[in-house]
Amino acid sequence: MLLDKKNAIVYGAGGAVGSAVAHAFAAEGARVFLAGRTGTALEVVAQEIHAAGGAADIATVDAMDEHAVEAHADAVIRDAGSLDISFNAVSLPQAGIQGTRLVDLSPDAFDLPMATYPRANFLTARAAARRMTDQRSGVILVITASPSRTAVPLMGGMAPAWAAVESLSRGLAAELGPHGVRVVCLNAAGMPETPQLSEVYGLHAAAYGITRDEFQQRMADRTLRKQLPTVAEIANVAAFVASDRAAAMTGAIANLSGGMITD
Template structure:
């Protein structure tokens, strides 16, 4: 008799849409969702950036679809979601992981930062997250079930220099997360934000830390050590840790969590 228990997949029969799926965060969570049984719908402005991710998921036995979607364009988002629902019957999780280049936006004193560069992350993040959340919620509310998810780094809460409008844009995302929950949780739709440190294994943080190191007149390695030393663990959040948390929070096991920020900063921020 085989007493070995069959592995329970946390997201079996769930349909997940990931925006910015070609980036480090988007691709990592997409793989994690697929590994736990979800059917994942990868989106990006360019199919080339998500083809590799889709092939990896498919090769591992996962169910995956790809589409060109501009998360800042409401028509693009709504048409794609209508197609997903027509095909899969539901949208269970919407994870927006879009990002923008930090060049010209970070590592510059506020007194020297052009207003348009200050505003770019604020308007980009607020618009894209509002559009993707609203568009998904219209389908989720009808079924009285769903999870809206987003990711922010620690400057969303922690006052740090030389991050320009990025910190304000990320703080706006966390404020939006609370607002979404206040309206939609009563209809079965949860809103969750995951807050991490900068993850040094990602290409964008490699660029960001280089910009900050140059601004401070130190090496990138010195800046990485400085940033990592701020946490209680003396090391940054990893993509694997973010992915594991995202999978759990997207699952029904986290049904009581909404309108909140999952603090994955390892003690840099203590709530």
């Protein structure tokens, strides 16, 4: 198994992406520490992982709370002995953020993702980096989306926030590489089966005066394979990148856009 005897924290583990990645990590042998703000959602994911023969623990953690993040990382080290993987999949409801032109957007609506995504990723990555540096090994993963690198209208502060997270990941990789710690950003597109993307596509569709399905098809047509990536595809890549088989990969933005972005 790719992640045998590894210990992984997944922030936002109750959400669609976080839970899928947690399942993928567990299936590859990792002990997964599920962190999020909603304990009931984490319980469901933990029960599913246990039923499949995996190992999972849960903790209610707000990724925006510096002290909670640090205390949880300490608890993982005490319990498991190491912290080998950190993956941040926190998200925000997008109503009032996407689907509105920048010139019509309020400062507060623009600020919300800018204040949330970079800070949450900074706090969780910093907590992991401090402990991984001491053990001289580990992998920090973050996730963004294709608008960070393309010219897409009606994204509000989301595209700038994702671009900031990508820049943060490169800076961390430069500082942590000499200490044996890798940092990789997964840049995804699509995943229309997730509740958040369904919401987002609905917001954009309403702005254009088309149906949600029509907007989804428009997005799929922008990819080279005419098919949007799925959550399972993203999760499988996350498990590989977190493994020792990807040991040469750091400071990278892994392109999981299905060809929406061409490198």
